[in-house]
Amino acid sequence: MKEASFGELEENALGPPDGQFALVGLFGYAAGYLTLDMGQGEDIVNGDGMDFKVVTQGGRYIVFVGDPDQPLKKLGEGRGNQSFDLASVNFFNARYVKIQFLSGADVEIDAVVAINYVTADTDMESPMVSGPDDFEIQEGTSITLNWRTFDATPKNYSILFNEELLDSGSWDGSDITYEFLWSTSGEVHIMLILYDSFGNYVEDSVVIKVLPAPATTSTATSTPSTTSTPVSTSTTPTTAEMNYSVLVLLMGTILALVWRIYILRKC
Ligand SMILES: [Ca+2]
Ligand SMILES: [Ca+2]
Ligand SMILES: [Ca+2]
DSSP states (O other), X not given: OTTSOHHHHGGGGSSSOOSOOEEEOEETTEEOEEEEEOOTTOOEEOOSSOOEEEEEEEEEEEEEEEETTEEEEEEEEEESSEEEOGGGGTOSEESEEEEEEEEEXXXXXXXXXXXXXXXXXXXXXXXXXXXXXXXXXXXXXEEEEEEEEEOSSEEEEEEEETTEEEEEEEOOXXXXXXXXXXXXXXXXXXXXXXXXXXXXXXXXXXXXXXXXXXXXXXXXXOOEEEEOOOOXXXXXXXXXXXXXXXXXXXXXXXXXXXXXXXXXHHO
């Protein structure tokens, strides 16, 4: 019964499956939900096949995933026990899992179980990177390159411009942004190299064809005339050892709101 309070039951979605359930249902016109935080440095990661399992009974639900860098994105719908693959939304990792009531009986949530998860103690995985496709620009154009990245033990990055080191520094696992401005036309190769603390690395290359400006001609040699330091904003993932994390619960403000509405309706 949805009359059971959120406050009493939310913690039942934490930890391993134990037959104790949190409840989300329909409150007035608003669908209740819970957002579970896997914990800093304890992200679910996109490995082979399915990456986590939602253990529930009752009605249908919608699952969203996200992390501090990525707004929550709908991953899919389910009922009962169902596994999900982060690859279906092109996510490398997810720290937050939101389960929202969709239809039918109230959804009773027992646990979220990570299948593929950060294991920094024995990091055998190369960093993950998704960079821009090859493209063309006109000379004199400023362009910002952005690479989405993830690793359990990020360490450092290097950016090569036509195979020469342009910039390098420590990398905390956040996405890397770099701004270039070319003053002359030609073809340039930009390579990003990421290393983690265990010597695993990954490279990502982009070829940029710089076209002459309409009214001018120029030589084929290209050099970036201005650069800026990569922007680092997020924190570094750290060690995690659990395969179903100690979940920290984030109660959404909407949930608090619908609960308040529910209280008002009861009065
Ligand atoms: Ca996967
Ligand atoms: Ca439980
Ligand atoms: Ca790694």
